[in-house]
Amino acid sequence: xxxxxLNITKHFxxxxxxxxxxxxxxxxxxVALLGPSGxxxxxxxxxxxxxxxxxxxxxxxxxxxxxxxxxxxxxxxFVFQHYALFKHMNVFENIAFGLKVxxxxxxxxxxEINKKVHELLSLIKMEELAKRxxxxxxxxxxxxxxxxxxxxxxxxxxxxxxPFGALDAKVRKDLRRWLRKLHDEYPITSVFxxxxxxxxxxxxxxxxxxxxxxxxxxxxxxxxxxxxxxPFVYNFLGNVNLFHGRVHNGKVEIGSIKLxxxxxxxxxxxxxxxxxxxxxxxxxxxAKGNEFIAAEIVFIRAVGPIVNLxxxxxxxxxxxxxxxxxxxxxxxxxxxKQKIYVRPRDFRVFIPEDYVx
Numbered sequence: 001x002x003x004x005x006l007n008i009t010k011h012f013x014x015x016x017x018x019x020x021x022x023x024x025x026x027x028x029x030x031v032a033l034l035g036p037s038g039x040x041x042x043x044x045x046x047x048x049x050x051x052x053x054x055x056x057x058x059x060x061x062x063x064x065x066x067x068x069x070x071x072x073x074x075x076x077x078f079v080f081q082h083y084a085l086f087k088h089m090n091v092f093e094n095i096a097f098g099l100k101v102x103x104x105x106x107x108x109x110x111x112e113i114n115k116k117v118h119e120l121l122s123l124i125k126m127e128e129l130a131k132r133x134x135x136x137x138x139x140x141x142x143x144x145x146x147x148x149x150x151x152x153x154x155x156x157x158x159x160x161x162x163p164f165g166a167l168d169a170k171v172r173k174d175l176r177r178w179l180r181k182l183h184d185e186y187p188i189t190s191v192f193x194x195x196x197x198x199x200x201x202x203x204x205x206x207x208x209x210x211x212x213x214x215x216x217x218x219x220x221x222x223x224x225x226x227x228x229x230x231p232f233v234y235n236f237l238g239n240v241n242l243f244h245g246r247v248h249n250g251k252v253e254i255g256s257i258k259l260x261x262x263x264x265x266x267x268x269x270x271x272x273x274x275x276x277x278x279x280x281x282x283x284x285x286x287a288k289g290n291e292f293i294a295a296e297i298v299f300i301r302a303v304g305p306i307v308n309l310x311x312x313x314x315x316x317x318x319x320x321x322x323x324x325x326x327x328x329x330x331x332x333x334x335x336x337k338q339k340i341y342v343r344p345r346d347f348r349v350f351i352p353e354d355y356v357x
Contacts, residue, residue: 001062001156001189002027003048008057010043010213017043019213021057028187030180032200035210036236041193042161044210048191049159050074061156074157077150077188081162084146085134091145092130095120098153120148123186140171144178151186160192164199176202197237201225209233231350234275241281241320243274243344252349255315257291261349276347278308281322284341285332292341295320300336302329309334311342 003025010018018040025031033041046052048059050071058067066074085094095117099108108116121127124144134142143163150158163179164172180203183190194200200207201221209216209224209232217229228234245254250265252258252272264272284292298319299310307329311320320342324332334340 003157003189003191004058004060005044005048006058006060008044008047008054008059010040010047010052010054016213018047018054021213021215023208023215023218025189025191027062027189030183030190030192030203030205032204032207033191033193033210034195034197034200034207034236036195038212039210040213041195041210045159045161045191045193048157049076049078051078075153075155076157076159077153077155079143079146079150079158079160079163081165085142085149087134090131090133091121091126091137092117094134094145095148095152098149102153116152120152123151123182124148138171139167140175143167143175147179147182151188155188158188158190160190162193162195165194165196172196172199179203201237209236211236228275228348231273231275234348239278239321241276241278243276243318243347245272245274246270247272247349247351254344255293255313257293257343259291259344259347264349264351267351270351272349272351274344274347274349276344278321278323280344280346281320282343282345283309283322283324283328283332283334284343287341288343292343295340295342297334297336297338297340300329300334302326307334311340314339 005021005023008018008021021044033044035041043052047054050069058065060066086097096113099113099116121130126141126144164175176199204221206218206220207224208218211232217224217233224233225237228237234240243254245252246269247261247264247267248269250260250262252261252274254274294314295311296314297309298312301308305326306323307326309322311322313320
C-alpha cells in the first residue's frame, strides 16, 4: 500500500502546523517522521490516519483518494505511545479485540480468530503470556501487545506515534531492533513519529525531517546524516562543531588555517560557518603543515570504546568536541590540560545568509 501526501496544509487558529507538505511513501516502506516538538510530525500522522482533517491537500492510498474517508474506512492500524491496552482483558483478549468487534458480516469465526491471535503471539514471541493481564507485563511487553493488536485487523497501513517514548533506554533499544526485524518479516507500509534521532537512524528505511511545519530533507539514514542539506539538519542529527570563518575563492579561512571548499569557488569574501562532526576532528601532538589549530584538552571521558574529548581553541577560546578510538587515545597518551593540534577531516560550509534557522 503506497501513500501519496499531496499539498497538505493545516492550521490551528493562526498557527500553521503544516505548510504544503508533499511526500510519497512506497509500498512496504518503513518511514520515520523526525523533528523537534512542534514541527508538525504528529499532526501529519493523524491526518494520514484520518484522526485530523487538513485545511488543504489530499491523502492517497494506492491511487485512491482517502481524504474524506473515516479512520475505520482507511483501514489503518494505530499504535500510541502509552499502549492504550484494556486493563480488564488478558493478552489474548486484547489482541483479539479488533476482530471480535467487527460487524457480524465481516467478523471471523472463533477458530479463525484463535488462529490469528496465536500467529501474532508467535510473531511477537509472547505465546506463553497469552493469559496474563497488562498490569503483569513490562512496558516493552505491553508495547509489543499494542502492536500485535494493531496488526490483528490486517491494516493496509501501520502508524506509530512515538511508540517507544515511554520506555527506558535499554528497552527502547531492544524494541527498535525487534521492530526492524518484525518489519522485515511482515513488510506492511509503516510510518512512525519520533523525536529521537538515534531511533530514526536505527530503524527507518527513509527519514523525513520536519521543522516548523515544513520538510527540510528526505532520504535514507545515511543520506540525511552524511549529507545534510542545511544547518538545521546538521544541528538536529547528532553533535556538531561550528567553526566561524570567511570564504573567498574556494577557500575557507578558520583562524590561522585555510581549507579548500570547491563548492564555494564563486563566493567572494563572505562570513561562513563550517559544520564538523566530533568524529571528523583529527587529533595530533604536533602541527603538521598549516592546516592544524592549537587547542588544549579541557576534559576527557574515556568510558567505552570511544573517547570523548572537550577541547578549547587557543586562538579564540571556542570549545570543540572530538571523538577518537580508545586505541588512538592510548597511543597518543592524552591528558587533561595538554596542548594538542586539531584539523577538520570532513566538513560542510554554509553561508549564514543562505539559510536562517
